[in-house]
Amino acid sequence: MRREKAAILMGFARNDKEKTSMPTQDEMKQATARAALDHVPAGIIGVGTGSTANFFIDALAGIKGRIDGAVASSVATAERLKRHGIPVLDLNEVGEMAVYVDGADEITRHMAMIKGGGGALTREKIVAACARRFVCIADESKLVDVLGKFPLPVEVIPMARSYVARQLVKLGGNPVLRTGFTTDNGNVILDVHGLNILDPVALETEINQLVGVVTVGLFARRSADIFLMGTRDGVQTLTR
Ligand code: 5RP
Numbered sequence: 659m660r661r662e663k664a665a666i667l668m669g670f671a672r673n674d675k676e677k678t679s680m681p682t683q684d685e686m687k688q689a690t691a692r693a694a695l696d697h698v699p700a701g702i703i704g705v706g707t708g709s710t711a712n713f714f715i716d717a718l719a720g721i722k723g724r725i726d727g728a729v730a731s732s733v734a735t736a737e738r739l740k741r742h743g744i745p746v747l748d749l750n751e752v753g754e755m756a757v758y759v760d761g762a763d764e765i766t767r768h769m770a771m772i773k774g775g776g777g778a779l780t781r782e783k784i785v786a787a788c789a790r791r792f793v794c795i796a797d798e799s800k801l802v803d804v805l806g807k808f809p810l811p812v813e814v815i816p817m818a819r820s821y822v823a824r825q826l827v828k829l830g831g832n833p834v835l836r837t838g839f840t841t842d843n844g845n846v847i848l849d850v851h852g853l854n855i856l857d858p859v860a861l862e863t864e865i866n867q868l869v870g871v872v873t874v875g876l877f878a879r880r881s882a883d884i885f886l887m888g889t890r891d892g893v894q895t896l897t898r
Pocket residue numbers: 706707708709710711760761762763772773774775776777778779782
């Protein structure tokens with residue numbers, strides 16, 4: 659009974675059948691997405707891409723009167739925002755935003771992240787760069803000591819694919835072309851396996867400088883400011 663009450667207090671929506679079981683990964687994602695609403699100020703916000711960001715968009719719909727609109731980090735996010743009646747604004751018309759809310763594929767306690775599992779890394783990085791605060795929303799499975807178990811996505815101009823892949827091998831990685839996938843910007847993605855990223859800022863800088871690379875999915879130079887981590891015991895807030 660006490661546990662049931664705790665689950666309600668922590669914001670997990672449980673039906674009768676699920677009352678005694680642990681929250682699922684989706685429930686943890688939903689809880690962190692709902693917690694992010696407390697970080698949404700009046701005005702315009704940036705919105706990320708992925709399943710956790712989708713839960714955030716669905717929650718945002720409930721308070722849409724509080725904001726003037728959102729800048730989307732992908733076509734998919736723009737469509738979902740519009741379906742909820744949330745105005746989607748052009749970043750060039752907006753300039754700076756107070757907050758950007760997005761998920762991550764991996765995040766460390768120092769708030770460096772790997773992003774781009776959904777392929778939206780370039781627009782995500784651009785929108786994040788225009789936000790004063792990055793609020794990362796993810797379940798506890800995304801917290802790691804060292805980045806790199808999740809293959810690092812690198813968006814590449816198609817004609818540079820082989821050249822960039824050879825350079826990434828020299829850096830110790832095993833790049834694999836994401837087949838059947840084109841980014842919103844018309845480019846391809848190399849997913850780099852086998853990296854043990856001990857210095858994310860240095861590696862981000864090095865890969866950024868390769869000719870033909872559009873964006874590397876390391877978010878270390880512009881890391882998260884707050885991590886709302888969905889856990890089995892509720893949402894924990896980690897800060898830098
Ligand atoms: C998309 C991303 C996502 O934030 C990342 O892949 C996490 O997605 P999910 O919330 O579905 O686990 O970077 O490009």
